[in-house]
Amino acid sequence: KAGVTQTPRYLIKTRGQQVTLSCSPISGHRSVSWYQQTPGQGLQFLFEYFSETQRNKGNFPGRFSGRQFSNSRSEMNVSTLELGDSALYLCASSLFAGSDTGELFFGEGSRLTVL
Amino acid sequence: AQSVAQPEDQVNVAEGNPLTVKCTYSVSGNPYLFWYVQYPNRGLQFLLKYITGDNLVKGSYGFEAEFNKSQTSFHLKKPSALVSDSALYFCAVTRVGGFQKLVFGTGTRLLVSP
Numbered sequence: 001k002a003g004v005t006q007t008p009r010y011l012i013k014t015r016g017q018q019v020t021l022s023c024s025p026i027s028g029h030r031s032v033s034w035y036q037q038t039p040g041q042g043l044q045f046l047f048e049y050f051s052e053t054q055r056n057k058g059n060f061p062g063r064f065s066g067r068q069f070s071n072s073r074s075e076m077n078v079s080t081l082e083l084g085d086s087a088l089y090l091c092a093s094s095l096f097a098g099s100d101t102g103e104l105f106f107g108e109g110s111r112l113t114v115l
Numbered sequence: 116a117q118s119v120a121q122p123e124d125q126v127n128v129a130e131g132n133p134l135t136v137k138c139t140y141s142v143s144g145n146p147y148l149f150w151y152v153q154y155p156n157r158g159l160q161f162l163l164k165y166i167t168g169d170n171l172v173k174g175s176y177g178f179e180a181e182f183n184k185s186q187t188s189f190h191l192k193k194p195s196a197l198v199s200d201s202a203l204y205f206c207a208v209t210r211v212g213g214f215q216k217l218v219f220g221t222g223t224r225l226l227v228s229p
Contacts (some may be wrong), residue, residue, distance in 0.1 A: 004158070033216075033217070035219070041221070042205075042219060042220065042221035042222050043159075043205060043219035043222075045216045045217065045218065045219075048216065056216045058216065090158055090159070092158075092159075103149075103161045103164065104151075104159070104161065104217065105161070106151075106158030106159040106160070107158050108156070108157055108158045109158055
């Protein structure tokens, strides 16, 4: 069974640009969550989608957005990139809403560097 | 709102010795508690969880964790550490009830020396 797939794995952008990251969950999983990981802040929750609806949102500015498609694949977008957006962005999927079981299956992440 | 504290940035232990990685939490209502591990350049892997029942929870790779409601703690333990246990460990908490976000601690780096 294939795991959670995130693309691209690495990318470099410059300030002011935008970026779109993609996440394909494990087959059959309906919930996708996104996290930002930085050395100083640890793992910060961005948002969770379940059956194409955003169920929960973290404390990030409106530049961070996401969506989920009918096949449960998810994308997140960051517009007007800032240096502080450099981070590892992790996607996690679960069969049900993530918090109900807690057992999230993580992808290997997309490492974004903003210059 | 729920929160997690991992008071140690790094824990050093010799191979074969017992290890403990500390975690305390804050949540209104009943908690769900979890431990995840992250190896270099990889995503997080689920280790174990506490939902209800026995306070001692056993998980993958010989790890266990003890839920202590009065101390609001959920420390991760292993009787005998291996060099291969060296990794970054995250404690996480959420509140019972649908669609509550899972909140992670800042992580503790475990270094097991030969």
